Amino acid sequence: MSSLSVRVISRIEETIKKNFQKSKTRELSLLILSFLENSFIKSKVRKTSFLFVMFYPGRFWSKIDKLNKRFNLEFFLDPFILFPLVYIGFVGISTYRPSFLATFSILIGLISFMFGVKIARKSEFGVTALENYSSRLAISLLVIGVFALVLDIERAGAVPLFEPFAKKGLSVSYTMLASLIVPGGILAISVIGVKLRNGEIGLREARVYALLTLLTTTMLISLVGFRTQIIVSILGCSMAMYFSRILGWIEIVSFFMVSLFGISFFGYLRAVEEGAGIGILEVLGRRVGLTLSIYDTLVNLYWPFGVNRGSVALATFSSYFSFIPGPSLGPRTIVARMFGVYDISMTSTLFGTVMLDFGIIGIMVFALILGLIIGAAYKATLQTHSAIAISILSLLFAYVLVGIETGLVDFNVFMFFFIGALIILKSRIPRHY
Amino acid sequence: MKVVDIKEGRLLGINFIDIFVVVVVAFLLFSFGSTILFKDLTFSGDEMYSAIKEFEKLNEKGFLVEAVAEGKWIGTEDVLFNSRGLIVRPTRGAFEFKLKDGRILKLGGSMSYLEDIALDKITLIPLDRHIAKLKTSPGYQFKSYNEMISYLKNLKEKNNADHLIITADFSFINSVETPQELYNKFRRRYLIRDVGKGISTENAVTLRLELAELSELENTHVKCDSIALGEVVIYLGYDTEEKPEQPTDSGPVISYEDLL
Numbered sequence: 001m002s003s004l005s006v007r008v009i010s011r012i013e014e015t016i017k018k019n020f021q022k023s024k025t026r027e028l029s030l031l032i033l034s035f036l037e038n039s040f041i042k043s044k045v046r047k048t049s050f051l052f053v054m055f056y057p058g059r060f061w062s063k064i065d066k067l068n069k070r071f072n073l074e075f076f077l078d079p080f081i082l083f084p085l086v087y088i089g090f091v092g093i094s095t096y097r098p099s100f101l102a103t104f105s106i107l108i109g110l111i112s113f114m115f116g117v118k119i120a121r122k123s124e125f126g127v128t129a130l131e132n133y134s135s136r137l138a139i140s141l142l143v144i145g146v147f148a149l150v151l152d153i154e155r156a157g158a159v160p161l162f163e164p165f166a167k168k169g170l171s172v173s174y175t176m177l178a179s180l181i182v183p184g185g186i187l188a189i190s191v192i193g194v195k196l197r198n199g200e201i202g203l204r205e206a207r208v209y210a211l212l213t214l215l216t217t218t219m220l221i222s223l224v225g226f227r228t229q230i231i232v233s234i235l236g237c238s239m240a241m242y243f244s245r246i247l248g249w250i251e252i253v254s255f256f257m258v259s260l261f262g263i264s265f266f267g268y269l270r271a272v273e274e275g276a277g278i279g280i281l282e283v284l285g286r287r288v289g290l291t292l293s294i295y296d297t298l299v300n301l302y303w304p305f306g307v308n309r310g311s312v313a314l315a316t317f318s319s320y321f322s323f324i325p326g327p328s329l330g331p332r333t334i335v336a337r338m339f340g341v342y343d344i345s346m347t348s349t350l351f352g353t354v355m356l357d358f359g360i361i362g363i364m365v366f367a368l369i370l371g372l373i374i375g376a377a378y379k380a381t382l383q384t385h386s387a388i389a390i391s392i393l394s395l396l397f398a399y400v401l402v403g404i405e406t407g408l409v410d411f412n413v414f415m416f417f418f419i420g421a422l423i424i425l426k427s428r429i430p431r432h433y
Numbered sequence: 434m435k436v437v438d439i440k441e442g443r444l445l446g447i448n449f450i451d452i453f454v455v456v457v458v459a460f461l462l463f464s465f466g467s468t469i470l471f472k473d474l475t476f477s478g479d480e481m482y483s484a485i486k487e488f489e490k491l492n493e494k495g496f497l498v499e500a501v502a503e504g505k506w507i508g509t510e511d512v513l514f515n516s517r518g519l520i521v522r523p524t525r526g527a528f529e530f531k532l533k534d535g536r537i538l539k540l541g542g543s544m545s546y547l548e549d550i551a552l553d554k555i556t557l558i559p560l561d562r563h564i565a566k567l568k569t570s571p572g573y574q575f576k577s578y579n580e581m582i583s584y585l586k587n588l589k590e591k592n593n594a595d596h597l598i599i600t601a602d603f604s605f606i607n608s609v610e611t612p613q614e615l616y617n618k619f620r621r622r623y624l625i626r627d628v629g630k631g632i633s634t635e636n637a638v639t640l641r642l643e644l645a646e647l648s649e650l651e652n653t654h655v656k657c658d659s660i661a662l663g664e665v666v667i668y669l670g671y672d673t674e675e676k677p678e679q680p681t682d683s684g685p686v687i688s689y690e691d692l693l
Contacts, residue, residue: 038440143450146453223461
């Protein structure tokens with residue numbers, strides 16, 4: 001059965017490849033990609049970025065490098081360790097104590113994820129698919145994303161970061177296209193990492209360019225005013241720097257802390273502005289507590305097999321494409337409606353919507369698939385050190401970590417996982433028995 | 434010169450990435466500038482406390498503040514609300530909002546559920562662009578209600594003001610109406626921001642009117658033997674584009690834009 005499906009997929013792939021290689025679309029796409037790459041290489045923008053290398057704090061960074069070498073805590077950043085650690089931390093800082101059943105279901109999810117990572121590690125990877133196009137792809141993703149961002153802000157009439165009501169005027173399609181800025185930035189950093197590895201640039205140049213890319217990417221995506229994207233950008237770019245050996249674990253942990261502090265601080269400012277008496281450290285705990293309490297309720301109501309039989313998962317697509325039959329509301333809105341809340345959407349942790357659809361069985365399967373994808377991307381990164389593998393791991397792992405709170409229910413995020421998984425699968429060396 | 438030079442990455446002779454970056458930066462600067470520098474008085478339903486803060490700044494200086502409110506009636510799923518009215522007072526995270534027919538509704542934020550309306554957007558509109566606080570005596574005595582109106586009208590005309598707005602304790606001597614009737618009468622009037630609870634003594638009823646516009650007082654008929662005003666504050670409102678000169682016997686002219 002399994003060999004039949006592999007043969008069918010291979011046949012489809014070959015047919016598409018054959019037709020695509022001869023098509024005008026391929027020629028045109030390659031021309032556009034080359035045009036953008038050449039344009040970037042010869043641009044003044046690139047030349048100007050050389051100037052920033054002068055400001056590289058060499059002495060300071062050499063001290064951090066020494067510390068990185070002295071205390072080697074790299075194993076913490078292995079998905080097998082980091083994901084359960086962050087999840088436990090998430091539950092730990094919550095002001096809400098989940099029930100035994102909810103804790104048990106989370107543990108099942110964590111074990112399934114770790115199991116998935118373990119299985120995926122057995123895979124072997126050769127040359128990563130699309131690696132030859134990595135720099136061209138990075139530039140194209142950034143150009144498309146920035147172009148969509150400009151159109152989106154123009155449509156909204158104001159910058160949502162400074163004028164929150166303008167968020168209502170954003171176009172879903174443009175915002176999703178604008179979210180390509182994040183994978184574009186992460187891929188660009190991974191390309192810089194590969195250039196460093198190949199000795200084409202030095203460490204100080206790599207660090208300065210990578211940090212400039214992180215700042216630009218985060219600054220651009222923050223304009224649409226969605227916190228999740230900002231955190232994914234900071235986490236994803238910093239992970240890409242780590243896996244490319246541009247930065248060490250101390251810098252990565254600092255980025256994690258800055259992200260956490262950033263969320264707390266902005267939440268605190270907003271709470272103060274709205275007259276709520278809340279401490280800066282309490283903000284995260286309260287927010288996490290609310291999300292966990294929603295999850296807890298769902299678990300206690302529907303724990304064995306769920307109730308919606310996949311319609312919440314389907315809502316990820318049907319709420320975006322009207323021609324797909326299914327709910328017109330997004331998954332988070334469906335959760336909110338279940339609690340009688342009509343004007344806002346509600347998050348129910350990474351496992352909430354899966355619990356609603358298929359119960360604990362659903363959590364096991366979902367966490368296993370996530371573990372397989374992240375584990376495979378991690379193994380591909382360690383084996384190939386290719387820009388594509390690093391960027392896929394950094395992007396998807398950042399989304400998984402942020403998704404612990406927000407859930408993974410957006411159409412664009414699903415597409416990132418789907419395409420990322422396909423590329424990783426394609427780069428796998430098949431086993432011959 | 435080639436229109437598109439693939440090798441050089443040029444479009445019409447100009448490097449594509451350079452021009453792209455310049456256009457994007459220019460656009461973002463323009464958007465940033467127009468969002469931050471030309472700040473208006475429009476707020477989303479999530480910014481109730483910001484809206485209240487701005488209202489309080491204006492109210493403190495004597496501006497009567499109208500608003501265009503857009504949102505949904507709470508308790509319904511899709512019944513929209515879109516109306517212009519006068520802000521009476523802020524309560525915790527909400528506004529009391531007077532419609533032109535005198536009805537008072539409670540406007541809450543986008544997530545409110547106790548009020549009448551859950552707002553999507555609210556735009557504050559001060560009745561006047563500029564305002565000046567007149568130097569007045571702490572108290573006045575008039576033989577009749579009409580005499581008080583004539584005095585205030587003269588004051589308004591003398592200073593070429595578009596509106597005259599008064600805050601004072603109005604003591605109606607030997608009024609035919611009960612405190613409750615007087616309270617209801619004034620409270621229903623559109624351009625009177627707020628009316629305090631009436632105090633009744635042997636021969637007088639005293640009401641505190643907050644920011645009452647002269648035309649509304651003129652249209653309210655009160656039968657009483659005489660009238661006394663205490664703790665009087667009078668504002669002159671100007672709706673002109675240009676800032677008017679400071680009237681005699683008044684403090685400096687304040688534009689609402691200066692307060693944003």
